Amino acid sequence: MTQEALAARFREINGVHPMSAEDDAYVSRQYRVLTELCAEHGRDVDEVRGLMLAGKLPMPGYLRSDGVEMVPADLFDLADRVGLDDLRDWFVAQWQDVADGNDEWEAYLSGQYVCLHSVTPVTIQRKSQLIKAIDATTDPAELKVLVDELDSLEPDFTAYDRLRFNGPVSRDTHITALRDRLGF
Secondary structure, eight states, X not given: OHHHHHHHHHHHHHOOOOOOHHHHHHHHHHSEEHHHHHHHTTOOHHHHHHHHHTTSSOOOSEEOTTOOEEEOTTTTHHHHHHOTTTHHHHHHTTSSSHHHHHHHHHHHHHTOOTTXXXXXXXXXXXXXXXXXXXXXXXXXXXXXXXXXXXXHHOOXXXXXXXXXXXXXXXXXXXXXXXXXXXXX
8 A cells, every 4th residue: 555655756746758669777776676676785674664655754756657766875874864853843943044044954855866877965956066167167167067967967868858847957958958059
């Protein structure tokens, strides 16, 4: 029942969009199967699903077309480091503005931070800083440095991502388009 509830919550967050064979292949390369990651960490998968549904751990980033829940390899890292009971307060405290911290916590829990290789307050904030800097910079040499750093933080995206996020993703707008336009 928990697996079905998690899938229903995932679709509530992300909408219902088809995963193509290419999407499935990408996700299988970039992410881990939840049941396998739980087994490696000695965790009960249904308990982890319950923690996701309770807003204690992030939702899966993807459901493959076969329904398999796909999560980042470092899913448990922050909770293990900080402690599950303290994770929310610690996470929110990483932002100067509590409202921003709370917003980022909710975004973190949604599982939609598939735009980062590793989802931590530091990488979330750095991505935001880089996007703002890229938007404000006109010097091509400086832009290249900023774009290269953003590229190092972000994995590729899937066609599925462009459906669930209703259009181009940050890689499209702040990496690929700039490289194409400026030739770097």
